[in-house]
Amino acid sequence: MSDVLLTIEKLSVMYGDFIAVEEASLTVDEGQIVSLIGLNGAGKTTLMSAVMGLHKPASGKVVFNGKDITSAHTDRIVAQGLSLIPQGGRCFNRMSVQDNLLMGSFPKTARKGAKETLAHIYELFPVLKEKMRDPAGSLSGGQRQMVAIGRALMARPKCLIFDEISLGLSPAVIKDIYHRIRTINELDKTAVILIEQDTRRALRMSDSFYVMLKGRTVLSGKSDEVDAETLKDAYFGI
Amino acid sequence: MLKRKFTPSHVKVLDSPPMLILCIVLAVGLYIGCFAGLISNKAMRYLVQIFLYITMGEMWNLLSGYAGMTSLGQQLYIGLAGYSVAMATSPLFGLPLFGALLLGAGISVVVSLFMSLILFRLEGMYFSIATLVAAEAFCMLFFAWKFVGQGAGMTIRINPYPTLQEICILSMTICVVALALVYGLLRTRVGLGLTAMRDDITSAASVGVNIFSHKLLVYVIAAFFTALAGGIFFVNKGMIYPDSGFGISWTISMVFIAIIGGTGTVSGPIIGAIIYVFLNEKLADYPGWSNIILGTITILVILFLPNGIMGTLQKKLHFEIFSSKRFSFKLKKAAKEK
């Protein structure tokens, strides 16, 4: 059917003597939404940080868009078209909203046509256009997430990783943001990885899912085919 | 299942009886040697410097390596002590050496208490810079002060002037007391708190370590012993002027000693001080090139021996002298688990 975009093969990550991720594997097809669920401390964020080159993996392999990106520098990975929106958004608080968004087009591949992309993002998030000159630090939590999403979109990624985007937001805002993620996925055919703790919401959104427990990927499958009991067992490790 | 692999972090602690006895024997031997005049003047000159630099390096290590206060201004207390000694022993006041040294250390403690009011509101680089600037401000004061000879400085006239032998014994005593204190302190609850602060200050605070009082204690102790060492240093030298008393090179020597030896270890500064003193002595043979050589060695050690000499040895050989750890991992058991 569709081509494989991202493959994570038996990736392990160590923090000193502590194994945070052990031989985790994951595949994302082009245009697909994949959810990565699991308890706090299961290693979801660490796994994705390692994929992005923020941590050096101890072993394993990451292939993105046909290229081996294991242990590549983060800026190279971003330039390849893989972006991560970190927990809490992590906007550049002292810079204006517009400068934050423009930062997203830093990779040389994204600089051409940055203006059009910017207009597109203002269309997607009209609030940001109103506040384009305000420092990002003055915005609300939901708006800061929008800035972070917009910033990542400016690089025109082929695949976007959302790290617990719903953390600390109100249900209405979460719903709104999820709606926009769907739009992004459908319009631009951008593949999406959702790191989530809320299993039900993640499964409703995604085509396929992976469950992580204590550093390993313990269960995976199609989101609409899984039965609740199996999922619960894998999630809590019973 | 999550596994914990026990790899290199176990360390065998060698401070239990044999090592401690060896150190005490060494110290007693040196004492007897000094008293009996068995040690040559040249050796004693080295020893004085080594003892004083060990004291200063150990204090800086305590400040930065444990309490996370990277001070660039410890020369403040050296200068204050040096000038206190010079003034108090001058014919005008005529204090004996001991009195003058204690006076200098006392003044330093008072100033350090006052400085803590300003400094402890600051963190990181702001703290470092404020300590440096405070020392510079005192330097300027002494530059402008007529009584202490302004830029030309003061000659120290103690009556009777202590002999090299006495200076050596005195500096050794201070060094031993300082080492014992640091070693003891790190093994008490306070030391546990300090080690926790070094690793993560927020978590330390959240488990009930009183950050302020720990910092204050360490800062004042460091001021006291740095001042004692500084005072003796200038007695040995015979004169003091603002740049020699309050120069940043003092702190840089301490940083060098602590980092070259290995920060966060009690034994590191001992090795660091010995290396520093001999290096300085050897480099005097290369006028004009000495700083180039010292600077290059510094940079090379930092780049290639990241844990300092003691730290690297510890990692390679899995042992630790004078550890503040209260137990040692069993190496054999760990090897089996692997």
Add this chain to the structure above:
Amino acid sequence: MYFIQTLVNGLLLGGYYALIGIGMTMILGIVKLTNLAHGEFVIIGAYMAAVVTSALGIDPILSLVITVPLMFLIGFVLQYVLIGNAMKKGPEPALLVTFGLSIIIMDALRLIFTVNEQSISTPYSTKTFTVLGINISVLNLVLFAISIVSILLLTMFLSRSYVGRAIRATADDAEAAALSGVNIKKVYAIAMGVSMASAAVAGLCIGMKSTFNPTSGGAYLSTAFVVVVIGGMGSIPGTLIAGIVFGLAQVIGGASYGQLISYVMLLLVLVIRPRGILGK
């Protein structure tokens, strides 16, 4: 009248002191490195300007065309190859490396240029003119102009260009900047290069304003620290204000108390506003 004269002198010198601080503010605010070699960097700038000026027989200000790019390159390489690697080992090792650099530079300059005082003379070094009864030194005016132009150029670079934005973003949150595709190591190297380039300009100004020798760096290091901390690390407008405050202190306190006044001022600022006048 005396009051206004003092104010004008202090203001004109303010740009000069801000220029000495500006390179330091980049490094402290962006690279988060306490650079103990900044004073020596400035002195290298002064020697370079002196050599280029006398070798080519041109106006000292034109020497910047050569010294600024050269210093940028040196700074970039130093950070990329040396200081960046030391920074991985923690702030204290990095600090000690910059100190190692500072003493190496000091001795190297002494070997090359001897310990004699040098200066860069210009035809307008001693000229003054009077406006409304206020004496204005042409040299001070030139220094002020150089400083303001440099600071404006730097501000524009930081706010308008992609690299400038990346520098500000890195100062704010280095990991998030990396996730936006920024090569942090390179950005730090560029920041150090810019800092060195500003040291080239500051060095030229110091050479024209007073004499210098291989060991004069230390005094300028303290000046830079004071200006940066009063202004707030990483804040360019703050640095300019702090430079003017510092300049006024120098003019009012004179040679013997000027420095002391500024140190006390710095400690006061730290107590009242620990992040500097314009710091956040």
